[in-house]
Amino acid sequence: MKVLPLLACLLTGALLVYGTLDMPAVGDPKAPAHLHVAPFYIESSYQDTRTPNIVTAVLADYRSFDTLGEVSVIFVAGMAVIMLLTPRRQP
Amino acid sequence: MIEKRDTVIVCLACRFLAPFIMLCGLYIVAHGHYFPGGGFQGGVIIAVSFILLILGEGSARVKNLLPEHRQVVLISLGALIFVGIGFLPMIFGGKFLDYGQIPLLSLAAPYVRYFMILFVEIAIAITVMGVLYAIFVHTIAEREYD
Numbered sequence: 001m002k003v004l005p006l007l008a009c010l011l012t013g014a015l016l017v018y019g020t021l022d023m024p025a026v027g028d029p030k031a032p033a034h035l036h037v038a039p040f041y042i043e044s045s046y047q048d049t050r051t052p053n054i055v056t057a058v059l060a061d062y063r064s065f066d067t068l069g070e071v072s073v074i075f076v077a078g079m080a081v082i083m084l085l086t087p088r089r090q091p
Numbered sequence: 092m093i094e095k096r097d098t099v100i101v102c103l104a105c106r107f108l109a110p111f112i113m114l115c116g117l118y119i120v121a122h123g124h125y126f127p128g129g130g131f132q133g134g135v136i137i138a139v140s141f142i143l144l145i146l147g148e149g150s151a152r153v154k155n156l157l158p159e160h161r162q163v164v165l166i167s168l169g170a171l172i173f174v175g176i177g178f179l180p181m182i183f184g185g186k187f188l189d190y191g192q193i194p195l196l197s198l199a200a201p202y203v204r205y206f207m208i209l210f211v212e213i214a215i216a217i218t219v220m221g222v223l224y225a226i227f228v229h230t231i232a233e234r235e236y237d
Contacts, residue, residue, distance in 0.1 A: 048191075049204040051124045059129065060208040064188045067211070068173055070131075071218055075170040078222030082163060085229035 105147025113140040120216045124208065130215025137216065138223035145227070162225045169218030176210055 024031035045057040059067055113136075120133030141156065157165070177188045185192025190207035191200035198206075 048201055049208060050201045051205055051208060053124055053126065055127070056123050056129055056208060056212075060211045061190065061204055064177070064211065067215070068177060068188070071170055071173055071215055074222050075166055075218055078166045078218075078225050079163070081222075081226050081229055082159065086159065 102147050105143050109140045109144045109147075112143065113137055116140065116216075120212055121209070123212050124205070130212040131219055133212075134216035134219030135223060138220045138227075141220075141224050142227050145231075157221075157224060157228075159225075162221050162228075165221035166218055166225065169214045169216070169221065172214035172217070173211055176207055176214070 024033075028034070041054055041058055041062065045054045045062075046052060049057045049061050051057040051061075116133045116136030116139070118133075119128035119136060120130060123129035123133070144156070176190070180189045180192040181187060183192050183194060190204045193203050193207065195203045195206060
């Protein structure tokens with residue numbers, strides 16, 4: 001009875017490998033991910049923010065709403081740890 | 092007081108290294124505009140300098156560096172600075188988090204964005220540092236080294 005799960009695993013793996021054949025090559029400048037907003041960031045991030053590091057400009061300016069979400073996740077995690085792990089006083 | 096389990100070398104090495112690690116973290120926070128780095132990474136490294144002190148000296152002596160109410164204040168302060176910088180352009184008629192609208196010292200909009208990115212990174216660093224320190228201190232709180 002171990003044959004059927006093995007077949008299912010192999011079939012799924014083969015499908016996944018077949019799916020990767022359509023992926024663009026690594027570093028391909030014509031890949032769809034590099035054609036959407038990346039040229040805009042590369043061209044105009046220095047003019048917009050005077051920040052040579054494009055990653056910082058995207059993280060803290062263009063996509064700062066995303067960063068605000070990350071900071072609030074970390075904030076909630078810290079508050080939860082402080083609330084849950086603080087020893088309670090016995091009444 | 093030196094007990095049998097304390098090692099002077101480890102204690103002094105941690106005490107020697109901690110300020111340099113903290114300086115490295117501050118440098119990474121402040122230099123995020125020009126090199127890889129920024130608030131998250133720098134905040135982690137600043138928190139690591141405190142954690143190294145606790146590991147070297149034992150938690151009983153160092154825990155008072157940052158008591159619990161100060162940790163809460165620190166974590167909240169970072170998030171609050173970020174949200175405050177986000178709301179600041181709305182006062183002057185811009186959109187949320189659109190730093191260019193802030194009339195900071197009558198600078199041009201790109202330079203205002205430059206400085207606001209720096210402040211946002213500092214806010215992120217404060218929050219990350221406080222959270223990592225709080226998680227570490229609360230995880231070891233009930234267990235002394237023995």
